[in-house]
Amino acid sequence: QARRGAEDLAEIAMKQTSDDKGNGAFDQTTTGTLKTLAITGPQGSGVFDSGDFKSEVKGAKLADLRAFGADWQALMMGAGEGKPADPALVTRLKGYLGVVASLSTHMDLAGMKVKDATTGDLFSAEHLVIDGGGTTLDQPKAGLSFNMSLLGLQVPAADLNPEVAKNKQFIPKLVKFGYALDDLPAKELW
Numbered sequence: 001q002a003r004r005g006a007e008d009l010a011e012i013a014m015k016q017t018s019d020d021k022g023n024g025a026f027d028q029t030t031t032g033t034l035k036t037l038a039i040t041g042p043q044g045s046g047v048f049d050s051g052d053f054k055s056e057v058k059g060a061k062l063a064d065l066r067a068f069g070a071d072w073q074a075l076m077m078g079a080g081e082g083k084p085a086d087p088a089l090v091t092r093l094k095g096y097l098g099v100v101a102s103l104s105t106h107m108d109l110a111g112m113k114v115k116d117a118t119t120g121d122l123f124s125a126e127h128l129v130i131d132g133g134g135t136t137l138d139q140p141k142a143g144l145s146f147n148m149s150l151l152g153l154q155v156p157a158a159d160l161n162p163e164v165a166k167n168k169q170f171i172p173k174l175v176k177f178g179y180a181l182d183d184l185p186a187k188e189l190w
Helices: 062-080 087-094 156-160
Strands: 006-022 025-041 044-061 102-116 120-135 141-151 174-185
Touching: 044 062, 062 087, 120 156
Parallel strands: none
Antiparallel strands: 006 025, 025 044, 044 102, 102 120, 120 141, 141 174
16 A cells, blocks of 8 residues: 655745736735745655745736636546546636736745655755746747756765765756747647
């Protein structure tokens, strides 16, 4: 029997502001902080000492977002119970394209430490930074982006393998990964 993982968050604080843009559309900004996010599973554990995040949504149609949330939850609950999707629900979900014009998110998690269940410390990073977003989501062509950075990377697990240990000076302290997709046919993909 497989064991499931668990998450534990010691503290989180959030603030959201909305700016009415008229015609039922709003720009929203959400900011927040967190302390001590711990994740455990059968393979090991990870912890972040602290973090901060910010998301911005432009042109959010709040009534449609609430309706989308309810329909999405119904779809997921039905799928979890093995029920086929209600055709009317699927039709409504197709109509939610463009409920936001654009969105962006930024998260900086500090003090990351990852441990293996048997060998101990695998790696750590001073910061894990994640940025993502979507632009012109209410238009025929949209863009999506995602970026992830590990700053101050340390890999003590390298010492466990003699072949890796002798080359550990080549392990970078900074790792960045990202992609950007432009001119996506948003309607067809949705």
